[in-house]
Amino acid sequence: xxxxxxxxxxxxxxxxxxxxxxxxxxxxxxxxxxxxxxxxxxxxxxxxxxxxxxxxxxxxxxxxxxxxxxxxxxxxxxxxxxxxxxxxxxxxxxxxxxxxxxxxxxxxxxxxxxxxxxxxxxxxxxxxxxxxxxxxxxxxxxxxxxxxxxxxxxxxxxxxxxxxxxxxxxxxxxxxxxxxxxxxxxxxxxxxxxxxxxxxxxxxxxxxxxxxxxxxxxxxxxxxxxxxxxxxxxxxxxxxxxxxxxxxxxxxxxxxxxxxxxxxxxxxxxxxxxxxxxxxxxxxxxxxxxxxxxxxxxxxxxxxxxxxxxxxxxxxxxxxxxxxxxxxxxxxxxxxxxxxxxxxxxxxxxxxxxxxxxxxxxxxxxxxxxxxxxxxxxxxxxxxxxxxxxxxxxx
Amino acid sequence: xxxxxxxxxxxxxxxxxxxxxxxxxxxxxxxxxxxxxxxxxxxxxxxxxxxxxxxxxxxxxxxxxxxxxxxxxxxxxxxxxxxxxxxxxxxxxxxxxxxxxxxxxxxxxxxxxxxxxxxxxxxxxxxxxxxxxxxxxxxxxxxxxxxxxxx
Amino acid sequence: xxxxxxxxxxxxxxxxxxxxxxxxxxxxxxxxxxxxxxxxxxxxxxxxxxxxxxxxxxxxxxxxxxxxxxxxxxxxxxxxxxxxxxxxxxxxxxxxxxxxxxxxxxxxxxxxxxxxxxxxxxxxxxxxxxxxxxxxxxxxxxxxxxxxxxxxxxxxxxxxxx
Numbered sequence: 087x088x089x090x091x092x093x094x095x096x097x098x099x100x101x102x103x104x105x106x107x108x109x110x111x112x113x114x115x116x117x118x119x120x121x122x123x124x125x126x127x128x129x130x131x132x133x134x135x136x137x138x139x140x141x142x143x144x145x146x147x148x149x150x151x152x153x154x155x156x157x158x159x160x161x162x163x164x165x166x167x168x169x170x171x172x173x174x175x176x177x178x179x180x181x182x183x184x185x186x187x188x189x190x191x192x193x194x195x196x197x198x199x200x201x202x203x204x205x206x207x208x209x210x211x212x213x214x215x216x217x218x219x220x221x222x223x224x225x226x227x228x229x230x231x232x233x234x235x236x237x238x239x240x241x242x243x244x245x246x247x248x249x250x251x252x253x254x255x256x257x258x259x260x261x262x263x264x265x266x267x268x269x270x271x272x273x274x275x276x277x278x279x280x281x282x283x284x285x286x287x288x289x290x291x292x293x294x295x296x297x298x299x300x301x302x303x304x305x306x307x308x309x310x311x312x313x314x315x316x317x318x319x320x321x322x323x324x325x326x327x328x329x330x331x332x333x334x335x336x337x338x339x340x341x342x343x344x345x346x347x348x349x350x351x352x353x354x355x356x357x358x359x360x361x362x363x364x365x366x367x368x369x370x371x372x373x374x375x376x377x378x379x380x381x382x383x384x385x386x387x388x389x390x391x392x393x394x395x396x397x398x399x400x401x402x403x404x405x406x407x408x409x410x411x412x413x414x415x416x417x418x419x420x421x422x423x424x425x426x427x428x429x430x431x432x433x434x435x436x437x438x439x440x441x442x443x444x445x446x447x448x449x450x451x452x453x454x455x456x457x458x459x460x461x462x463x464x465x466x467x468x469x470x471x472x473x474x475x476x477x478x479x480x481x
Numbered sequence: 482x483x484x485x486x487x488x489x490x491x492x493x494x495x496x497x498x499x500x501x502x503x504x505x506x507x508x509x510x511x512x513x514x515x516x517x518x519x520x521x522x523x524x525x526x527x528x529x530x531x532x533x534x535x536x537x538x539x540x541x542x543x544x545x546x547x548x549x550x551x552x553x554x555x556x557x558x559x560x561x562x563x564x565x566x567x568x569x570x571x572x573x574x575x576x577x578x579x580x581x582x583x584x585x586x587x588x589x590x591x592x593x594x595x596x597x598x599x600x601x602x603x604x605x606x607x608x609x610x611x612x613x614x615x616x617x618x619x620x621x622x623x624x625x626x627x628x629x630x631x632x
Numbered sequence: 633x634x635x636x637x638x639x640x641x642x643x644x645x646x647x648x649x650x651x652x653x654x655x656x657x658x659x660x661x662x663x664x665x666x667x668x669x670x671x672x673x674x675x676x677x678x679x680x681x682x683x684x685x686x687x688x689x690x691x692x693x694x695x696x697x698x699x700x701x702x703x704x705x706x707x708x709x710x711x712x713x714x715x716x717x718x719x720x721x722x723x724x725x726x727x728x729x730x731x732x733x734x735x736x737x738x739x740x741x742x743x744x745x746x747x748x749x750x751x752x753x754x755x756x757x758x759x760x761x762x763x764x765x766x767x768x769x770x771x772x773x774x775x776x777x778x779x780x781x782x783x784x785x786x787x788x789x790x791x792x793x794x
Binding site: 107108109110111113114117130131144146147156157158160162202204205206207210211214218219 | 496502504
């Protein structure tokens with residue numbers, strides 16, 4: 087790995103996430119996040135050189151939204167790039183913004199992710215990702231019960247189901263601490279079985295309660311060069327590395343490693359991380375459902391047995407636990423898809439910068455990890471730190 | 482191995498999805514005033530001094546909020562540019578040939594795109610004065626102004 | 633930023649966006665579909681570089697990044713590797729019409745496939761609770777076939793003798 091120069095995140099902003107944002111149109115909702123990020127960074131739009139914009143057109147049925155959104159993003163007269171990579175869009179925006187600054191092309195880049203899912207049909211839109219000649223008729227959006235089926239087979243029905251629900255309840259407890267979260271139900275740990283049984287089945291054992299929300303919302307993250315961070319004397323979350331792993335299939339049945347595991351192996355190897363559970367202080371994971379959140383915890387931490395189930399059972403992933411996961415409430419609490427993976431980066435940066443407020447983890451955060459998921463089992467990871475990279479050593 | 486193109490053919494398909502669009506508070510106020518009061522509302526930037534029609538929440542030049550600084554503009558204006566549509570598509574608002582023009586309303590700084598109705602499309606010219614004709618039935622879109630005609 | 637006035641009428645426009653499309657099969661998917669239509673045969677494309685079977689076939693195997701080069705007849709019987717019972721009614725993106733639920737999607741590893749290359753299709757059974765991982769299924773072909781995925785109506789569960 088080599089990076090031309092250090093890149094720091096100096097500002098994050100989010101709109102309120104909700105399924106009722108009838109009072110704002112798309113650029114207006116984006117502007118809420120832009121305004122908050124600029125204020126957080128203590129800079130103005132004049133300081134921003136380039137805007138990296140992303141969402142998925144089929145969710146709102148607006149072609150070239152970046153042009154229309156110039157009213158909210160402030161991209162008028164500036165450099166601009168539009169990216170769309172499915173659920174990973176937000177993560178790709180962060181990777182691109184990091185690359186644009188690291189390359190020396192720009193000093194200050196603003197990543198803007200947004201979605202207004204209430205304006206379209208989310209499941210119908212996602213189904214259009216599949217091959218029109220074969221899979222499109224079969225794809226049920228992003229809904230699948232296959233992970234639940236596999237976990238039930240592997241760990242037993244009672245334990246697997248209880249663990250997925252425990253994960254769901256922990257995320258709900260975290261969402262209660264995050265004023266931006268779309269959904270917080272105040273779920274109670276003592277009623278886990280009853281809550282699950284009462285929740286409608288979507289696909290197999292994936293029930294409504296396990297699944298993420300469909301949210302409207304925008305997220306903005308400002309990336310700056312080391313020179314700018316020092317000139318402006320900002321507290322930065324430094325971008326150490328990012329990794330993206332793709333596959334061609336939408337669901338993978340071979341015994342090969344998942345894209346999550348491959349991306350984690352690569353990023354840990356490059357950054358000298360041998361024990362991620364000890365060396366990473368907080369993990370913001372793109373968890374579209376509690377089944378996936380539970381399964382993927384094991385994949386991202388390179389676990390082989392049932393340790394990831396134990397981490398949920400013994401509260402290790404709670405905000406005050408040893409390895410906090412999604413103190414924000416995660417994706418099951420809020421999912422404006424084009425913004426969602428950028429929200430993970432923003433939340434991880436807020437933890438490093440100590441600006442997460444009520445959901446700040448109660449311990450020092452030196453290293454934070456953020457993941458993105460989407461497309462055909464694509465996985466993206468970004469590693470943030472409170473310390474700059476030693477570029478000479480790294481190269 | 483080269484694959485044999487004799488096997489290639491096409492299959493008809495369709496993409497059909499429901500969607501909805503929220504105009505937001507600022508645009509809604511504009512549409513409701515057109516519909517209920519036959520008034521054309523604009524917003525004005527205090528820093529830029531510009532009057533925007535249709536109204537918008539934020540000035541993309543100064544980044545100042547505009548949504549609380551409403552003014553009314555006239556229902557008359559001048560054509561600043563136009564084009565004649567001569568091909569036919571099922572979703573068009575008028576039967577071709579018809580004119581879409583940029584019209585700077587009296588009191589506004591930004592032009593609005595709209596239809597100009599006329600007997601002969603050859604009569605439309607840049608600099609032509611036009612006046613809004615309001616729709617008789619509510620449509621809840623910019624077509625609350627049905628079209629413009631020569632003043 | 634001013635607070636939204638909750639008394640205010642907010643305009644919403646609701647529509648169904650419908651666009652006609654024409655999809656090209658290309659020579660590989662075209663051959664696969666023509667075999668279904670004319671011969672009721674399921675043909676897998678095998679990539680000799682790594683032995684991977686592609687189903688439905690694709691021009692290039694993404695793992696070895698070489699062309700699939702060997703057509704092999706597989707099925708019509710197979711083993712259910714994974715399945716989803718769908719209870720959530722979503723629109724068929726090709727028609728916009730909402731589908732009846734529940735329906736079952738299965739990933740079938742067809743007889744004759746070496747390794748794992750499940751084909752994706754609907755699975756039907758008199759009693760869907762009998763659909764399990766590892767169950768035997770068989771492709772049921774449509775009477776009228778037009779060279780589309782619907783030339784296979786579905787895979788039918790083969791119930792074991794009690």
